[in-house]
Amino acid sequence: MPLEIREILPGFGAEVSGIDLTQPLGPEAEADVVDAIARYGVCVYRNTGLTDRTHIWFSRTFGNLWTIGGQATRASRFDYPQLFEAGNLTREGQISQDEMARKRRKGDRLWHTDSSFTRERTTYSLLLAHEVPAEGGQTGFADMRGAYDALPQTMKDRIADLEGEHSYNYSRMLAGFPISEEDVEKGMIARHKLVHVHPGSGRKSLYIASHMLRIAGMEKEEGRALIKELIDFATQPQFVFYHTWRPGDLVIWDNFCTMHRGGEYDDVHDRRDMRRTTVMAYPPPPVVLDPRFADRFDPKQFEAMVEA
Ligand SMILES: [Fe+2]
Numbered sequence: 001m002p003l004e005i006r007e008i009l010p011g012f013g014a015e016v017s018g019i020d021l022t023q024p025l026g027p028e029a030e031a032d033v034v035d036a037i038a039r040y041g042v043c044v045y046r047n048t049g050l051t052d053r054t055h056i057w058f059s060r061t062f063g064n065l066w067t068i069g070g071q072a073t074r075a076s077r078f079d080y081p082q083l084f085e086a087g088n089l090t091r092e093g094q095i096s097q098d099e100m101a102r103k104r105r106k107g108d109r110l111w112h113t114d115s116s117f118t119r120e121r122t123t124y125s126l127l128l129a130h131e132v133p134a135e136g137g138q139t140g141f142a143d144m145r146g147a148y149d150a151l152p153q154t155m156k157d158r159i160a161d162l163e164g165e166h167s168y169n170y171s172r173m174l175a176g177f178p179i180s181e182e183d184v185e186k187g188m189i190a191r192h193k194l195v196h197v198h199p200g201s202g203r204k205s206l207y208i209a210s211h212m213l214r215i216a217g218m219e220k221e222e223g224r225a226l227i228k229e230l231i232d233f234a235t236q237p238q239f240v241f242y243h244t245w246r247p248g249d250l251v252i253w254d255n256f257c258t259m260h261r262g263g264e265y266d267d268v269h270d271r272r273d274m275r276r277t278t279v280m281a282y283p284p285p286p287v288v289l290d291p292r293f294a295d296r297f298d299p300k301q302f303e304a305m306v307e308a
């Protein structure tokens with residue numbers, strides 16, 4: 001059955017229905033799902049009924065998943081290293097009162113692309129809502145292909161060959177997390193072109209984020225002024241929509257053609273249980289990262305797994 005698609009903005013963002021993501025999709029439906037995200041950049045699926053397992057399972061449609069490691073694995077409240085914490089709960093399931101963690105999360109309120117601060121980036125983020133705050137917490141999405149198309153030609157020419165330098169710590173610093181610029185410089189910094197061809201559509205797209213601390217080869221202040229100008233341009237109302245979450249919502253976005261930002265909510269008093277899987281941009285590594293999902297493409301194994 002073909003997907004039912006309701007566009008949110010012209011050519012950007014779609015609410016998709018007519019499909020049960022908890023079941024094996026089969027090649028045709030998988031192709032439709034992949035095509036929808038390539039076309040619209042952000043796809044919203046309501047009332048999915050997904051669990052941690054089926055969330056991970058469905059995410060494998062798009063490729064290999066990013067996994068946490070080291071100390072973060074021990075700190076995680078999830079059973080699966082493929083799940084990234086996007087809420088405000090402790091391992092015990094209580095609202096976290098850790099002031100530093102709250103300050104760090106403030107950086108997510110700035111427009112950004114997930115993982116732009118890593119050399120090997122991620123493409124799709126698949127964020128599933130388990131519990132949502134009573135008010136606030138909407139996620140904003142911005143269309144980086146539409147924004148690129150609308151740039152004046154002089155700006156397109158100016159940025160065509162430029163590269164941005166991205167740091168996770170820099171966006172935390174911008175949002176008020178106590179870290180010095182010297183320490184930002186000592187941390188991980190990754191460099192990526194400001195303009196690239198979006199693999200899913202062949203269209204040109206901006207690849208920018210609040211993680212960008214400078215433009216390679218450009219004087220720092222001049223670079224930061226350009227970064228601000230581009231982010232301000234690309235997040236004008238005509239390129240942006242906000243998603244109001246309900247439990248069971250899954251939103252998929254392609255970090256190679258979008259930016260997003262989290263919305264304010266009362267994170268001291270309101271529970272937000274959101275879990276994200278993230279798809280690696282690069283070809284699969286030679287080993288399967290998690291043997292529990294090695295059988296991803298065998299429907300019989302899938303049935304055995306969901307019944308277990
Ligand atoms: Fe994010």
